[in-house]
Amino acid sequence: MKQFICTVCPRGCRLSVDEDNDYKVTGNTCPRGAVYGRNEAIDPRRTLTSTVKITGARLTRCPVRTSEAIPKKLMSEAMAEINRITVNAPVRRGNVIIPNILDTGINLIATRDME
Numbered sequence: 001m002k003q004f005i006c007t008v009c010p011r012g013c014r015l016s017v018d019e020d021n022d023y024k025v026t027g028n029t030c031p032r033g034a035v036y037g038r039n040e041a042i043d044p045r046r047t048l049t050s051t052v053k054i055t056g057a058r059l060t061r062c063p064v065r066t067s068e069a070i071p072k073k074l075m076s077e078a079m080a081e082i083n084r085i086t087v088n089a090p091v092r093r094g095n096v097i098i099p100n101i102l103d104t105g106i107n108l109i110a111t112r113d114m115e
């Protein structure tokens, strides 16, 4: 049995997920909690936010995030890839900085304009 706090809404229900019973979720107040609990138990994902080095801009780091949540287990590897690269200004918000990061099918994108 795995335990989670549901983070879908501020109510923060305490969820229990029974891995031996087809990932049945209890403790949820609404169906969204059941989906969240099941996903947390099977394939937990998070949106990664960070910064990358940038040259030719007023600031030295450009804020970035993944366009969707990526598997939590890939966070460290993704950070290592992010720390390896340097981009050149100008960068526009939404520009793809790393396409298909770690073969996830998800892009790393800039979150602000950098002149």
Ligand code: SF4
Pocket: 006, 007, 008, 009, 010, 011, 012, 013, 027, 028, 029, 030, 031, 032, 033, 034
């Ligand atoms: S189970 Fe439903 S009510 Fe409870 S925290 Fe999650 S989303 Fe909110």
